[in-house]
């Protein structure tokens with residue numbers, strides 16, 4: 008028998024020799040070399056590294072950092088609210104509403120954010136005053152502060168992108184879910200609130216974190232319309248002390264801090280929403296369900312029905 | 318003589334150029350079980366969906382409990398009604414789907430409570446009491462807090478039946494309720510349906526389960542290419558189908 012089947016099978020435990028992963032060693036060597044070259048050249052660079060912490064904590068820099076966060080949060084919030092509304096409008100059976108929403112996305116997503124900022128910034132050239140004729144009016148320049156220009160320019164642009172994210176989320180919900188909602192007599196608005204939106208969340212949430220990280224950096228565009236976020240604060244600082252590279256490095260450090268914090272937040276939010284209850288393989292029964300529920304605080308099963316155990 | 322609970326009169330439906338329903342007439346008395354049989358693509362699902370206005374009909378009329386579905390009769394004309402008013406009509410017409418369509422983000426009992434709480438505006442405790450009774454009735458009380466993804470197809474379908482019962486409908490439409498099930502799970506769903514029929518529920522059931530139709534149905538109806546070609550008492554039509562297409566169809570499924 009052994010002659011036919013090949014070599015005799017040795018007795019006892021047969022040791023396993025792992026494959027040599029040469030590729031890893033080679034790539035590690037190349038990367039190490041590049042890092043050494045980079046560090047060496049940085050040591051020769053005309054940058055006073057020791058001064059960066061000082062600029063990092065400059066009052067002007069800190070205020071700029073707060074303004075960056077403020078603008079990003081407000082723009083993202085506006086983007087989410089308008090984006091959801093526009094996405095719902097795109098599902099409307101009323102063709103006027105549907106195509107207005109399409110056109111809104113077409114315009115605000117199509118034009119560069121920088122161009123939109125400039126247009127809002129220069130609005131007073133086209134309209135001296137804003138308001139309703141004979142009722143009230145205000146001077147455009149008094150309304151269009153740098154902050155408002157930033158919010159309109161970046162927030163509306165974001166809302167157009169976000170509407171597409173929400174739309175993809177809606178489309179991810181099986182049509183049978185909507186029919187089931189109709190069949191028990193839910194109105195379309197109820198089906199949206201109770202069935203479609205909650206299930207679309209799983210698809211909508213992850214890109215939201217991505218968008219916010221982009222928004223944090225995107226607020227730098229608002230510097231061109233005079234909003235004192237991190238970039239404009241930095242240029243203010245270095246035009247006074249001429250320590251350009253050091254100031255920019257401090258700003259870069261702030262962006263890294265903000266983006267890192269946002270990434271951590273995104274990680275936790277994603278983890279919370281990732282429990283896909285329509286996919287049994289993504290969780291074990293019982294415990295995971297109860298944990299994810301108590302975390303979401305949406306359903307309080309144990310409270311409502313203490314008698315039934317999972 | 319009282320009018321039937323469901324009356325379909327000369328119902329026509331087309332999708333683009335394809336005429337799917339070519340003048341359907343059907344009466345269903347209260348408490349009757351009608352089984353709708355026929356080959357795939359014949360328009361059975363479409364007809365069922367027209368009955369609760371998930372599809373809009375192109376001609377004819379559908380009456381449930383004396384009221385036209387999807388329209389208001391005024392001055393000799395049918396006026397389309399708003400979606401929210403159609404929704405109100407649908408609360409009286411239950412529907413059970415081939416693919417169950419339980420709300421994936423809600424547990425079994427939450428699925429059953431959803432309509433009573435958010436559509437009928439019952440209190441959560443009253444709805445829970447009803448839901449527990451119905452889940453017990455379909456043998457699913459032990460799985461009340463499971464999510465649909467954690468249930469077998471047969472279990473999901475039984476919860477789906479409980480969900481439509483919770484609305485206290487006058488009529489339940491079943492669209493191939495056992496076609497997506499593994500063979501060994503078909504029996505548990507059919508047995509729930511049999512109990513419902515015995516309890517006097519009016520049911521229109523699209524099915525390929527000839528055994529079930531023969532045993533439970535008051536009337537069997539055959540649909541081919543958008544027309545009803547034969548209807549009658551199951552004992553009669555299954556044994557002596559008059560129409561040639563019915564004979565061919567039955568020889569394949571029996």
Ligand SMILES: Nc1ncnc2c1ncn2[C@@H]1O[C@H](COP(=O)(O)OP(=O)(O)O)[C@@H](O)[C@H]1O
Nearest residue numbers: 332335337355356357358359360361362363364
């Ligand atoms: N929404 C739709 N759009 C276009 N064609 C459809 C649609 N729904 C069903 N049909 C067509 O209508 C015909 C009848 O389908 P259906 O009612 O599902 O038949 P059955 O349930 O008897 O198998 C089929 O040819 C199908 O392709």
Ligand SMILES: [Mg+2]
Nearest residue numbers: 361362363493
């Ligand atoms: Mg069908």
